[in-house]
Structures are given as structure tokens and as C-alpha cells.
Amino acid sequence: MSKEATIKEDPSDTEKSINEEYITPPDGGRGWFVVTASFMGMFAIFGYNYSWGVFLNYYKTHVYVGEMSTLSWVGSICVALFFITGPINQLVIEKMGYKYMLATGTVLCTAALILASFATQVWHVLLTQGVMFGLGASFVSLPCIGAPQQWFSERRGLAVGLAFAGSGVGGLVISNISMAAINSIGYRWALRIDGIIVFVLLSFATCFVRPFGDVKKTGGGRKVINWYLFKNPMFTVMFFHGLITTFGYMTPFFLLPSHANALGLDPWVGTNLSAIMSAVNAVARVCTGYMGDKFGRFNSLFLCTFMCGLTCLLIWTNVHNEATLWIFAVLYGFFGGGYVALFPTVQPQIVGLEHISPAVGLLYTTNIFGYMFGTPIASQLINKASPPNYVNGALWAGCTIIVGSLFAGWVRVLKGGWKWVKV
Template sequence: MSIPSTREKSVETVSEKDEDLLTPPDGGRGWLIVFGSFLGLFSIFGYNYSWGIYLNYYNKNVYVGNMSQLSWIGSICVSLFFVLGPINQLVISRMGYKYMLVTGTVLCTAALILASFAQQVWHIFLTQGVLFGFGASFVWFPCIGAPQQWFSERRGLAVGLAMSGSGIGGLCISNISQAVINNLGYRWALRINGIIVFVLLSIASLLVRPLGTSKQTGGNGQLISWYLFKNPMFSIMFVHGLITTFGYMTPFFLLSSHANFLGLDPWVGTNLSAIMSAVNAASRICTGYMGDRIGRFNSLFLCTFMAGVCCLAIWINVHDQATIWVFAVLYGFFGGGYIALFPTVQPQVVGLEHISPAVGLLYFTNLFGYMFGTPIASALINRSSPPRYEDGAIWAGVTVIVGSLFAGWLRVQKAGWKFVKV
């Protein structure tokens, strides 16, 4: 555990030594918490990462000519994963993790089942977009908050394992969805996804629990914890998350359509999201462990920066099957590292005593980036004929790299310019 600098020893910033007030066990029941969180994230992100398959099918076969409206649904959905952010601590204190997860189970399952009966685009918007996204918010915050609390020295590995559920979920659900669509139709694919979500989230509801009480992790107990912005490191981290998310999901949503535009084998477009999800899952475990070994702040900057470089150096030059696979693998790895490492540094910035409101505010930034990032990229791509996917790659690369510079600033704030484990 690194020694905190003097600027962190203020009322607003709890030092890492103070984290030990809750004494994370670094094992034991904590591994059940990780498993439950894995299942929760598998469920909500498994569906989200497979949205591209539904998007392509809807655009070609069901709601033909409505691409501009359909492209908003995935962005609306994933952005609403974080809608509870500003009042996260209030919801936790009123409901607790158990009933938050039960609520998410009901809403997410209902969203997919209702979507299977949709007849118009606005039905899909309300079900697969708004209802599922809102329900997933009740799943996301317990599943990302709990592993942070139960681990200290192994926090990177624990969070990485929990968050690998999203990548593995994307791999599994994408293939299941495509297979069911091909054999039974998209309506049954939605129903089967709904059943999977119900079963897995029910198990997560039984397993995921916080380490301490809501008072122990709830900071100053304010409705919206504005006092956290008095901590310079928290403010930098807030901006880092805000900017990076405007570009992060763009490749996941648009790479399949890029492959189709290039005239590649349809198998490529179908499996790109699945392969990226698989690499993403492996990356979250590897980079989480790497963060424990060489420093979480160091690793966060490195992975975020390299994800942006991949967009500008590789995706912008994709013209054949080989380069699109290279980009999918490398971006899946570094992008997964960014997602896994972002939560691991949060307790080191604010302390476990403030973790619930901090998680809420930090992930609320994702709402704006995930909602508007991909539609902006789509607009840039389609402003000319034929579409220029290079413009989408530039948008994603620039936003992620700019976000990485704030991750670098955060690392310097933590330990200065010397290369040390931090």
C-alpha cells in the first residue's frame, strides 16, 4: 500500500490508512461477492454488448430505414445504467443492495419480455432502451461497489474478475442471440435473454452484499455529495470519466456495421462483438492483476492511452479482414483495462468511507458519454456518401486519448513525476 501525500490528508480526502477502518478481508466471503457481481454484470452487459446484433437485424429486416432512430436505443440504454449515480447513496440507504438487485431483476426481465411483443420502433425504445437501462442501474451500482469494499491488496484482481462478467456475457449472449434469431426469430431471442437475465440476477440478489453499513460507506450523508469536488483528485477523475466515455463504446457498437460496409464475410460482422467481448473479459482480469503489481494509477493511464492510440493508428486504417481483427483484439484488451482499472483507484482517491457517493457521481458521467458519443460518431460517419468510418475512428480516438491525459494528471497528483508503483 503506497504512502499518501500530504495533500490527501484533508477533511475531504481520506488517506489509504483510513481505509483500514472497515478492514477489507481480501478473501473469504469476498469471493462470493465477486461471483455474485460477476453474474450481475454478465447479465446487463451481456445484453448491452449484443445490442449490435439486434441493431443490424432490426435495420435490415424489421424496421428498415430507421437506422438513425434505432442507433439511439443502445446509447440510451447503456447511459441509463448510471442514472441513479447522483442519488446512489440515498437509494442504498433506503433499499440496500439486496432490494436494489431484486428491483433490477424485475425491470430488466420485464424489458426484454415486453420487447419481444414490440410492433414499432418506439416500443423498442421504451423497452430495450429506457426500461432495461433504468433497471440495470439498480444492478450496476451494487455490483461495482461491493468488490471495491471487500478487497484492498487484491482489489485490482477482484474488480477485474467481477467486471470480466460483462465481457464474457457479451461473448455468450451475442452468440446465443444470433443462434436463436437464425433458428427461432428475434422475438424468441429476446424472451430467452429475459429468462437468462432473470435467473442470473436472482442469484446475484442472494450473494451481493456491502462490507459495512450504508453509514460507514456513505460519506457525509448528503443527498448529492458535492463536497467530494473539494478533493482535486476526485475532480480530475470525474473529468477523466466524463470525456473518455464519449468515445469508448463507439467501436463496440459500430465495428460490425463497418465490417458489413467493407463487404467482409457476414461471419466477421456477427462475431466481432463477441470476440471483442472475450478479449475484454480476459483483459479485465489481466490488467486488474497488473494494477495490483505495477500500480493501479499507472495501469489506468497506460490502458486508456493505448485504447485511444488503437483507434487512431489501426481503426482509421482498417480496409480488410486482417486489420479489423487486429483492431478488435487490441482495442478489446486496452479498452477492457480502462473499464477494470477505473473503479480500482476510486477507494484510493476518496477512501472507503466515501465510496458509495463517489461511485455514484463518478459513474454518472457515463450517462452523457454513452448517450451521445456513438450517435455523434454515427453522424460524422454518415455525413458523406459513402460513409466514412475513418471519421468515427478519429472521434473515438481523440476523446479517449484526451480522457487518458486526465488519467495521467491523476497519477501525477497521486505520486508526482517519479516512476513508482502507484
């Protein structure tokens, strides 16, 4: 059994012990191809998701005027569905394998954007850009999150950070491509171009994202839903960390552009704010992933999550001009990138590599609820005032993230005690 594993499998399981050498990752080699392919997969699905604001702004102004109440759910439903297969992740992997999971995601995500380009009603958009793309992305996200963890140990933080940087770079690139295409050839062709980009990138991911060996190495207790993982106190606390933090995490990404418009800033600011945050986010994922390897992944996760919440409470609540808005966007983008990159890197240290597939599935299930309801709750709080008061949204995001960070601190104490050590 791996030294890092803290979970004992159900006595009824026949595969109770796995040779330690059998699950020792190579920490390089072919793993770098896996990281590159995972980067491409994250680039495609999160790049589109972060660019949703570009389409939302165009739809509400020119296409589906007066339908904002429905359109506001498209992005939230889409990103929430990114992890819908989480509870049965291990079962899906056993039945399909990474290759066929990614191939399915490639077909669904590409079809979603192509079909959306023919939409004539707002519910068509909800079904294609929301539900269909989200379901397709669920077959892409968990393999691209899980695979890099399996191939690395000492450099796991750097490897996962590089893979996750794809989402930030994708947000920067695809949002600007979408905006340029909308302005030059129309939103329908913008969707088709995005569909082609997604198809190419996900096809690359399908060819090269692979687990470390066969599913027996990382399959855990081999149940449909591996509830036994909750017998590990650190896993349980980590579950609540993810659950609470995600209620606030995406709020700035989705609402800062409209905050810029409410402040009467140049339209360029609102259009590019999320893209610039994504770029900072991408750089941060690599830097903080490396920082986690050097100073301790649990230490770094707590620090980044706590600073995310603190910037919301101290800076976003006091944004009154363009300068403070950009300061908040850069700082939140950096620490937010750290949170996203470090959340998966600590998981093998909590459950061991032999349990990583079901653990990844269950832990990322927490994202469904936060990403679906967090931003709509913030929007309701903002719109309670007239004119809309974005301080309410900042308080919501800041408080939920701070509370979530306390659970990260709890896990750090369970792992390394109260003394300051690398853990």
C-alpha cells in the first residue's frame, strides 16, 4: 500500500493490497505528453466556458432581448455539469476508459457549439451551449484532472499546474477569438469556429491523455460510488472545503464585466476583464503549483484560498473606479489560479494513488452545487438594491471562500499538525 494512503478498502474487496512499486509514478517521461494533452483538453472546455460572457453580452443585447433571466442560467448549468459524472467516475472509467470518455466528450462538445449556431430560441441555447456542452465536458474534465496526478510525485504540483493553465490560456484566447468573429462575421460563425477549435484540441487530448497503467492501479474500492472514502477524516474535510469554496469562486469571473459596465467604464474593460483574469489565472496555476512542490501543497492551498476570500472582502467591496477593479482582477486571478491548481495536487497525499480515480470524482462533485447556484445567489443579492449593489456580491463571494479556506486549514493541521513545516 502506498505510504500516502490512509484509507482501508472494504473487507469484501478482493484486491486489497497493491505493490508499492506498481503504483510509483515515473515523475516525467511520457507523463509530459499527458500533461500537454490535458492542457489542450482544459484549454478547450474551460476556454469556451470563460468566453461565455462574450456570447451572453451579445445575446442579451442583440438576439434574445429581454431573456436575461434564462440566459443567466446557461453558463452556470454548463460549468456545473462539467463534473456531473463525478459520483460514478470510477465506474465510467472502467466501462469506457479515458480514450472513449474523451472521444465522447469531443463529439458532444463540438456538436453542442455547431448546433447552437443554428439556434432560433433561447431554450435552444440552454440545451446546446448549456446542457449538451456541459455533459460533453464532463467526459473531458475528470480524465484531464486525474491523469497528470498519476504520472508525477515530486513534481506533481508543477505538472498539474501546467495542465490546469490550459483553462486560463483558453479563456484568454477563445474569448478574444469569439469577440473578433462576432464583430466580423457574426455570432453564428463565431460558434462554428469555436466548435472547430474545440474539436481539434479535444482530438489531441483523446489521443494522448492516458492513466498511469490500467484502471486496477487507481480504482480504489471498485464500487459504483465509493462511500468508504468518507471514513478518512481528511477526505471528508476536503470534501466540505470544495463544496463551500465553489459557491463563491466563479462569482468574480462571471460578474466583474457587468460591474465594469455598472461603473460606466469603457466597454473594452468589461469585454476583456475576464480574459485578462484568465491569463493571470493561467500563470498563477503554474507558479503556485511549483510553489506547492517547494513549500508544501497543503500550506499553499490554505494560503491561496484564504487570500482569494480576503481580496473579495477587502478590495472588491471597495471598487469604485477602473484602477481598483484591475487591482482586484489581477490579485483574485492569481490566488484563484492557485486554489484551482492546488486542490487536485493534495488529493494523492490524502487518499493515495490507488484510490485517486474515485476520490477525484467525489471531490469534484462538490463543484456541481457551487457553480450552479453560487453566481445566481450573488446576482440576486446584488439586484436587491437599486441601482444594483456589487458590494453584496463581493461579500457573498468573500465569506463563502473564507469559510472554505478554514476547511483547507483544517486538513493542513490534520496532515502536519500545528507547527510550520512543509506539508
